Amino acid sequence: MQKSVVFIIGIGRSGSTLMDLMLGSHPRAFSLGEISKLPDFVKRGKRLCMLEDSHFWEEQFTETERQDLARGMSGHRLHRHIPLKLERWVRGWLGNDAILNPYSRLFEKIDADVLIDSSKYFSWLNQRLAAREFQQQWLRPFLIHMVRDGRAVVNSYLRIYPDRGIEWLTQHWLNELEQKKQLYDRHPSDRKLTVHYEALASDPEGTLKEVCDAIGLEFTPDMIEYWKHPHHHVAGSRGTNSMIAKYRGQKARQPLETAHGDYYDKIDFEIKLDLRWRGELSAENLAVFERMAGDRNRPFAWPRDGETAPSSGLRA
Template identity: 45%
Template sequence: MKKKVVFILGIGRSGSTLLNYILGSHPDCFDLNEISKLPQFYRHRHRHRDFWEETGKFWEEKFTPEELKMLVAGLSNRRITPYIPLKVERFLREISGTDRIFNSYSLIFSKLDATVLIDSSKYVDWVSKKLQSKEFRSGQIDGYLIHLIRDGRAVLNSYLRWDKNMTVEKFSHRWSRLMKEDENLFNQFPSERKMMVRYEELASEPKATTEKICQMLDLEFQPEMLEYWKHEHFGIEGNFGTRSLIAKYKSQKSDSKVEEVHGDYYQKQGFQIKLDLRWKNELDPEKIEEFYRLTQGENKQYEWD
């Protein structure tokens, strides 16, 4: 089977970690989660000691120190050689056949048995730049795009709960800009390799929604995918709440931020995929009104009632 990379596109707090884990639980898939953060974790190891003491061990065992350094450099979107612009170096390395460092997903595939990688880094700039690499342009790897959307009111509520410095005004401008960027990229993408997925449908009808995605990817749906907490995941970062079910299943302590931000919500949830509609009880009507005014009602098409 031809290698595939599935890019999950969307705004944070829209269910990308959940979708990443579900797809990554398929035997032919490997979920990278937010692989875009690996360079940051690598450069600032002292700040991310927990990662390198746990999940990071997988990456250090799979890659030699030199390979890991190469992977980080290729993922970073920064200059590889000082004083040479990145675009110039990409061009020169490509024509000289020394561009392996820029084909990060091929390097990852070489270390795994998977035929499909799931990248939930989410943002347009990341996806666009990665698709420009030779491994995609040459047809060596096929890129797929899933635009994950969620009712903006739920996303707003999640941001306000998580970030005490967030305001409705700040969120609204950011939400409107990112939604436009996502839509533009999605509309330009080949129709046979893209799909729009609603978080609300994924969470309320996980089997039917996952079956549709598997069909697009030419994968046989496996019911065990929906019990993502029973599977091993070595991707980078991801939503703390969604990850907490994995820790709970393994009888491990969840990140302290989970209880601090969500109280006992995830503890009471049990082992299941559950539609999160907390915004209906937590979000003030005045804030919803301000959000709609600032975004000129753009959320109407994404409402889930």
């Protein structure tokens, strides 16, 4: 099997961490989380994994190797006076560009066939896909576009950033959606898939089977219970990660009560469809969202018009 990197794209609050950790629970896959944050974490001397009992990055990579990973992923010049584009070309010509092909370096340390990157940022994806490791097909890139009912996304952001207001957050959702669509549309059709968060959360087995088939992994049922598996991901949703800490009898690294109350404390060890927006989004805020983004949200509204239960929600 050719080594693959699965890039999960989409606006935040759309289930990217959930998908990342489920796929990373496969015995031949590895969750990187939002590894785009690694350069900043290394620079500031922060621990890399969200989970307190993980020492993977410190044990598998020397300080020099972590610094090199950070430099290669940063998107900044390696040498002050040499433009990165020129240095990338020269290093590629000389066959001395390992530092600029970070996923290949990760595969040297990680015994897996698939790496999962849920960084999501538009600029990050453009930089990564331009690297020689993908351009010369050493590695196979696969895109998963996670989408969710825009009302749920905006409500989730309102919970965290109430001062930004419904209009700003709705416009942000529209902007992010268009940006990710541009990236998704130009990717080959046999190397991409759109997945609804609501489909994944309401039918995790059926949805994951289809995703695994598209990626080239054999589905295993215990992938769904991601909290039971070892993970070493760099960053991701605090709520989704809290299930791992809870299963291990630990406290979440960052408190959730301010934004989520006791929502996650009350959840058993299960995948639960989060539809809190229906009870939390005010009529006034709903009206603003409908005015600004109602038509654009139609393909993502859940359940869909005329449906009493969700369908798979997957499409190439």
